[in-house]
Amino acid sequence: MSCELPNSQEALAKDAQAKALDIERNVGNFRYDTSYDLDAGKGLSEKTIDFICNAKKEPDWIRDFRKKALKIFNEKHMPGEWASADLKNIDFDRISYYMAKGRQTRSWEEVPEEVKKTFERLGVPEKERAFLAGVEAQFDSESSYSNMKEDLAKQGVIFVTSSEGLMKYPEIFRPWFGKVIPIGDNKFSALNSAVFSGGSFIYIPKGVKLKQPLQAYFRINAEEMGQFERTLIIADEGAEMMYMEGCTAPQYETSSLHSAVVELVALKGAKIQYVTVQNWSSNVFNLVTKRGMAMEDAQIRWIDCNIGSRLTMKYPAVVLRGEGARGEVLSIALAHDGQHQDTGSKMIHVADRTTSNIISKSISIGKGRATYRGMVSIPSHLKHCKNNTECDALLINDNSRTDTYPAIVVKGEGNSVQHEASVSKVSEEQIFYMRQRGIPEAEAMSLAVNGFVNDLVREFPMEYSVELRRLIDLEMEGSVG
Amino acid sequence: MSDFPAVNSASVVAEAAFAEHMASWPRMPAWLAEAKREARKRFAELTMPTRKQEAWRFATVSNLSCDGFTLARGEASLAASVEPVVTCGGCLDFADDFHAGGKPLDPELAEKGVIFLPLDAALRAYPEFVRKYLFGHMPNLGSEKFEALHMAMFRSGVFLYVPKNVEVTLPLAALHEAVRPNAGLFPHTLVVADENSSVTLVEVFRSRDANLAHFACAASDLVALPGARISRRLIQSWSDSSLAFHLGSSTADRDSSIDSISLHLGGGHVRAEEHGRIVGRGGNVQMHSLAVATGSREIDQRTLQTHLACDGKSDLLYKNVLTDKARTIFAGLIRVDELAQRTDAYQTNRNLLLSPDAEASSLPGLEILANDVKCSHGMTTGQLDADQMFYLLSRGIPRKEAEKLMVFGFFEEVLSRMGNEELSAYAGGLLEKRMGAAG
Numbered sequence: 001m002s003c004e005l006p007n008s009q010e011a012l013a014k015d016a017q018a019k020a021l022d023i024e025r026n027v028g029n030f031r032y033d034t035s036y037d038l039d040a041g042k043g044l045s046e047k048t049i050d051f052i053c054n055a056k057k058e059p060d061w062i063r064d065f066r067k068k069a070l071k072i073f074n075e076k077h078m079p080g081e082w083a084s085a086d087l088k089n090i091d092f093d094r095i096s097y098y099m100a101k102g103r104q105t106r107s108w109e110e111v112p113e114e115v116k117k118t119f120e121r122l123g124v125p126e127k128e129r130a131f132l133a134g135v136e137a138q139f140d141s142e143s144s145y146s147n148m149k150e151d152l153a154k155q156g157v158i159f160v161t162s163s164e165g166l167m168k169y170p171e172i173f174r175p176w177f178g179k180v181i182p183i184g185d186n187k188f189s190a191l192n193s194a195v196f197s198g199g200s201f202i203y204i205p206k207g208v209k210l211k212q213p214l215q216a217y218f219r220i221n222a223e224e225m226g227q228f229e230r231t232l233i234i235a236d237e238g239a240e241m242m243y244m245e246g247c248t249a250p251q252y253e254t255s256s257l258h259s260a261v262v263e264l265v266a267l268k269g270a271k272i273q274y275v276t277v278q279n280w281s282s283n284v285f286n287l288v289t290k291r292g293m294a295m296e297d298a299q300i301r302w303i304d305c306n307i308g309s310r311l312t313m314k315y316p317a318v319v320l321r322g323e324g325a326r327g328e329v330l331s332i333a334l335a336h337d338g339q340h341q342d343t344g345s346k347m348i349h350v351a352d353r354t355t356s357n358i359i360s361k362s363i364s365i366g367k368g369r370a371t372y373r374g375m376v377s378i379p380s381h382l383k384h385c386k387n388n389t390e391c392d393a394l395l396i397n398d399n400s401r402t403d404t405y406p407a408i409v410v411k412g413e414g415n416s417v418q419h420e421a422s423v424s425k426v427s428e429e430q431i432f433y434m435r436q437r438g439i440p441e442a443e444a445m446s447l448a449v450n451g452f453v454n455d456l457v458r459e460f461p462m463e464y465s466v467e468l469r470r471l472i473d474l475e476m477e478g479s480v481g
Numbered sequence: 482m483s484d485f486p487a488v489n490s491a492s493v494v495a496e497a498a499f500a501e502h503m504a505s506w507p508r509m510p511a512w513l514a515e516a517k518r519e520a521r522k523r524f525a526e527l528t529m530p531t532r533k534q535e536a537w538r539f540a541t542v543s544n545l546s547c548d549g550f551t552l553a554r555g556e557a558s559l560a561a562s563v564e565p566v567v568t569c570g571g572c573l574d575f576a577d578d579f580h581a582g583g584k585p586l587d588p589e590l591a592e593k594g595v596i597f598l599p600l601d602a603a604l605r606a607y608p609e610f611v612r613k614y615l616f617g618h619m620p621n622l623g624s625e626k627f628e629a630l631h632m633a634m635f636r637s638g639v640f641l642y643v644p645k646n647v648e649v650t651l652p653l654a655a656l657h658e659a660v661r662p663n664a665g666l667f668p669h670t671l672v673v674a675d676e677n678s679s680v681t682l683v684e685v686f687r688s689r690d691a692n693l694a695h696f697a698c699a700a701s702d703l704v705a706l707p708g709a710r711i712s713r714r715l716i717q718s719w720s721d722s723s724l725a726f727h728l729g730s731s732t733a734d735r736d737s738s739i740d741s742i743s744l745h746l747g748g749g750h751v752r753a754e755e756h757g758r759i760v761g762r763g764g765n766v767q768m769h770s771l772a773v774a775t776g777s778r779e780i781d782q783r784t785l786q787t788h789l790a791c792d793g794k795s796d797l798l799y800k801n802v803l804t805d806k807a808r809t810i811f812a813g814l815i816r817v818d819e820l821a822q823r824t825d826a827y828q829t830n831r832n833l834l835l836s837p838d839a840e841a842s843s844l845p846g847l848e849i850l851a852n853d854v855k856c857s858h859g860m861t862t863g864q865l866d867a868d869q870m871f872y873l874l875s876r877g878i879p880r881k882e883a884e885k886l887m888v889f890g891f892f893e894e895v896l897s898r899m900g901n902e903e904l905s906a907y908a909g910g911l912l913e914k915r916m917g918a919a920g
Contacts, residue, residue: 082535380838395852399819404847408860409539413837416863423849423856 069193165201199229264292296322317346335368493665536623550696555579603640638669674709705737735761759793774807803839
């Protein structure tokens with residue numbers, strides 16, 4: 001990590017950590033020889049792993065970790081009969097698992113019209129548009145980020161890519177890496193463990209309470225947006241933080257499989273909020289494993305919004321490991337024609353007096369299909385645990401589809417759970433009322449749908465909630481009548 | 482009761498038991514023999530359930546071994562003259578799948594064309610008519626292998642036909658008793674209610690001697706033709722060492738309604754499947770169940786509400802009380818077809834845990850393909866409410882008594898839907914006995 005950069009922006013970086021950040025951001029441009037073959041090619045084998053390790057100059061323990069993961073990936077079956085049959089259409093031999101150059105770029109002309117239109121409507125700044133559409137491989141956010149970076153460093157916060165984390169901070173990184181989500185958790189977590197690149201590593205020291213959310217957006221680079229992101233966030237005792245990833249603008253992707261792994265560790269009394277807003281183009285399989293571990297009196301909260309993609313399978317989980325821990329998932333899913341949002345949550349109670357809450361709202365438009373899948377487990381030795389689950393589905397058109405498949409296992413003393421789900425369409429009375437007051441039908445529908453998700457949208461950070469509302473308006477267009 | 486020594490013979494699932502069953506039914510119609518042979522073949526081909534299968538998730542599949550249970554060989558000598566549990570218009574008593582007595586059908590009803598016969602007798606008297614409906618529907622919720630076994634091995638059961646516009650006011654009743662040690666029973670129930678008719682059928686399933694082990698693989702098929710109304714009450718108290726399957730299907734045609742209440746009070750391992758289908762516009766299916774899981778009993782319930790026609794209604798309420806180390810599994814699904822607009826479908830599962838070692842699993846599901854629907858499900862698992870308990874205690878009611886009151890309050894929601902006071906009282910008595918035994 002010692003190569004000097006000719007970039008003058010570096011003057012701003014005062015300490016080594018911040019410097020490291022900038023170097024990492026330029027990985028795609030500087031780290032590798034151009035004479036080097038930068039693409040690991042298609043298909044997955046030990047050679048691919050060696051290629052990634054060599055290219056990233058990773059230590060041996062990571063190489064072993066990746067190879068072990070590859071073995072498990074090959075042995076593991078695809079998810080069983082419960083999962084979408086569409087998974088069979090993933091051809092693992094035709095996927096590129098690592099591109100050191102990052103994403104392939106294209107010209108602005110190649111970007112589909114509807115994507116451009118969406119940018120326009122959402123009011124995405126010019127610079128971001130180019131990046132999001134895949135025209136530029138990188139997004140420069142130096143100006144907005146540099147001040148904050150300094151401030152963070154002073155508090156001892158580590159905010160780097162996962163590659164940098166594992167090399168520079170092994171003493172913090174290694175004890176938790178792959179511990180919340182073991183390699184063999186499922187086939188896709190094994191795949192990610194074998195070929196991961198990009199993603200964030202964050203450590204918040206004891207008692208540090210961050211006032212500003214940390215955003216993946218600030219340090220987007222080629223790797224960051226990788227197909228196989230790996231994120232590890234550790235909040236030390238009493239620390240508090242919020243992390244935000246994604247954005248409401250559609251991301252037009254050339255690669256069809258995204259499989260991230262996100263691990264959160266909230267030590268005693270810590271609080272982590274993880275906010276995701278994703279809007280994938282409808283050729284993408286988005287198969288993500290997200291899990292947090294909450295120790296004594298810690299809180300983990302996943303706020304999740306899934307839009308787009310061909311198939312999303314994502315069930316953020318919290319393992320409530322310490323007494324008094326709390327887990328929460330707030331989730332919004334929007335499925336349009338040809339899209340299947342298979343989302344949900346898992347709450348695994350393993351300590352007394354732990355509580356969890358799941359609120360999920362989905363909207364199916366056209367032939368879209370939204371599925372809630374959940375697991376709540378309270379085993380016999382536990383006392384006084386509580387779970388509350390609410391899933392509401394809204395169906396817009398007469399061929400829209402929604403499913404709910406929760407699983408709840410309860411034993412023990414003084415434990416109680418409740419689960420409720422409902423399915424409905426937009427009420428005719430509401431529409432009638434609005435139309436009578438001169439609001440066109442499409443607009444009335446948008447208002448009704450926004451009302452349906454309103455109490456959840458409010459939980460999102462301000463700029464996201466504004467964009468989300470605009471996005472719902474946009475998705476609703478043409479769906480009425 | 483040692484009057485009936487166990488007969489040494491092959492397990493009820495063995496080829497030899499099938500051969501014996503076929504040989505013991507002289508002049509079986511050729512079509513039925515063929516269907517039974519096919520079913521036997523299917524049984525042999527299908528694999529035993531594994532927990533990996535979604536339909537058997539959480540279930541203790543190792544309990545499903547039928548080894549040691551032998552083919553029931555009912556005969557007249559097993560008859561026990563008992564009074565029907567309710568005042569009824571006719572009762573069929575079976576002992577080890579043999580029609581051993583009961584109360585003949587009210588002649589007035591017979592005159593109106595109501596047929597209420599043991600299934601084997603009905604097959605002799607009205608072969609073509611019974612053939613039209615026999616095995617029209619099976620629940621198909623995971624126990625396909627045991628459905629095949631049931632079809633291959635069934636010997637008798639209840640056949641009930643109510644002609645058009647006939648309203649049967651008094652309930653009809655049936656008693657299915659397992660008598661000999663290790664007897665394997667396959668009682669079949671087929672109810673066809675013709676247009677605008679109505680009828681109530683009360684069926685009691687039990688082990689005569691609570692100390693003997695029995696195997697029961699019972700199936701029922703309730704068919705309500707347009708405008709008909711069927712009520713069915715099932716009260717099950719097999720012995721604690723028994724393995725029982727209750728595979729139920731209800732099919733409601735246009736503007737008809739079927740309402741079923743099942744009481745599961747016994748059995749060591751009970752698999753209860755119930756599939757309600759709405760096939761005609763405005764059909765209405767109500768499914769209720771009350772299970773008392775005491776000791777180490779496992780009650781595994783799988784339900785499906787299928788809406789294939791518009792304007793249909795379905796409502797499900799399954800309540801389980803668990804004590805000791807008992808387990809219950811409730812897996813229910815509401816499936817609304819694309820064409821089934823304006824459907825109202827509800828599903829509720831409530832589990833009351835009275836012991837820290839009891840385990841309740843719940844898998845309530847929805848699959849909705851139409852948009853103009855009102856569907857919801859809710860489930861709760863918890864203990865007796867502390868505030869309610871405090872209220873009762875503060876009024877001087879002893880804890881034990883208060884607990885009992887609250888548990889019976891929990892039962893009441895289902896018992897009150899029985900629609901027959903005599904039957905509610907009978908069921909209440911059984912529940913009290915059961916809960917008393919659980920301590």
